[in-house]
Amino acid sequence: MKLRRDPFQAIADPTRRAILVLLASQTMTAGAIANNFDVARPTISKHIQILNECDLIDSNQQGREIFYELKVDKMKEIDQWLDQFRKIWENRFNSLDNLLNKLKNK
Amino acid sequence: MSNTTFTANGNVLTVERAFNAPLDLVWRTWTEAELLDQWWAPEPWKSETSHMDFKEGGHRLYAMVGPEGEKHIARTNYFSIDIHKQFSGEDAFCDQEGNVNPEMPVSTFNNQFDETGESTFVTVVSEYVSEEHLQQVIEMGMKEGLTMAFENLDSVLKKLNP
Numbered sequence: 697m698k699l700r701r702d703p704f705q706a707i708a709d710p711t712r713r714a715i716l717v718l719l720a721s722q723t724m725t726a727g728a729i730a731n732n733f734d735v736a737r738p739t740i741s742k743h744i745q746i747l748n749e750c751d752l753i754d755s756n757q758q759g760r761e762i763f764y765e766l767k768v769d770k771m772k773e774i775d776q777w778l779d780q781f782r783k784i785w786e787n788r789f790n791s792l793d794n795l796l797n798k799l800k801n802k
Numbered sequence: 803m804s805n806t807t808f809t810a811n812g813n814v815l816t817v818e819r820a821f822n823a824p825l826d827l828v829w830r831t832w833t834e835a836e837l838l839d840q841w842w843a844p845e846p847w848k849s850e851t852s853h854m855d856f857k858e859g860g861h862r863l864y865a866m867v868g869p870e871g872e873k874h875i876a877r878t879n880y881f882s883i884d885i886h887k888q889f890s891g892e893d894a895f896c897d898q899e900g901n902v903n904p905e906m907p908v909s910t911f912n913n914q915f916d917e918t919g920e921s922t923f924v925t926v927v928s929e930y931v932s933e934e935h936l937q938q939v940i941e942m943g944m945k946e947g948l949t950m951a952f953e954n955l956d957s958v959l960k961k962l963n964p
Contacts, residue, residue, distance in 0.1 A: 782808045784844045785817050789806055791841035795831055796823040 706750040712743050716766060719753060723765040817926040825917035828924065829886050832913060858883050863900055875900055888914040907931065
């Protein structure tokens with residue numbers, strides 16, 4: 697299993713997560729993304745740049761505008777990671793179920 | 803078997819689960835070293851507690867021992883204890899001598915226990931210093947191969963508890 701730190705740093709920021717949620721439903725320009733936030737536009741541009749560098753979003757030039765879109769495969773990879781963490785807890789709790797059953801029958 | 807609810811929100815991780823056992827029994831499995839060691843480590847790892855003083859201001863020192871004999875030492879400090887209701891504290895990683903490693907993430911937790919009829923509902927809320935730390939822990943879970951045996955979990959459990 698390959699480990700890449702970058703995507704996790706990208707999603708560790710709430711603004712960047714919100715941008716990903718926006719892009720989940722449609723492709724958008726940087727301006728359209730920025731309109732959804734109360735922060736300065738250069739700040740949003742910086743977030744978009746980080747997401748792009750982490751390979752979570754793609755940019756497409758259409759005429760004079762650049763549209764951003766979510767890279768769905770990459771997001772799935774992250775979801776699988778969180779799923780692994782969930783499995784650790786479930787594995788642990790399954791053992792606890794067995795232990796509790798043993799103790800109850802004592 | 804019950805469903806585990808898992809929510810990650812920023813730097814806070816919440817895990818909720820019902821156990822089909824009375825509250826006093828569930829409480830013991832979370833607070834007595836010899837019982838904790840039987841379930842705390844996910845397969846195929848083992849938990850080995852070397853010291854446990856379950857009281858406010860007390861701590862537990864334990865090793866997570868891997869299938870190749872590799873050891874990770876961890877320490878839990880207990881802050882508040884309200885018997886059969888909740889206990890809180892912090893989890894830290896240590897070096898091989900048991901000293902807390904300041905470069906590794908420390909998380910605080912609050913474990914709450916509620917009896918509902920025949921079962922006991924447990925809520926674990928873990929808070930990390932930062933979201934980066936939470937992600938680091940998720941990555942370590944993978945790196946240490948904790949999930950290796952999940953595919954065969956059912957058969958393993960059947961063997962342990964025929």
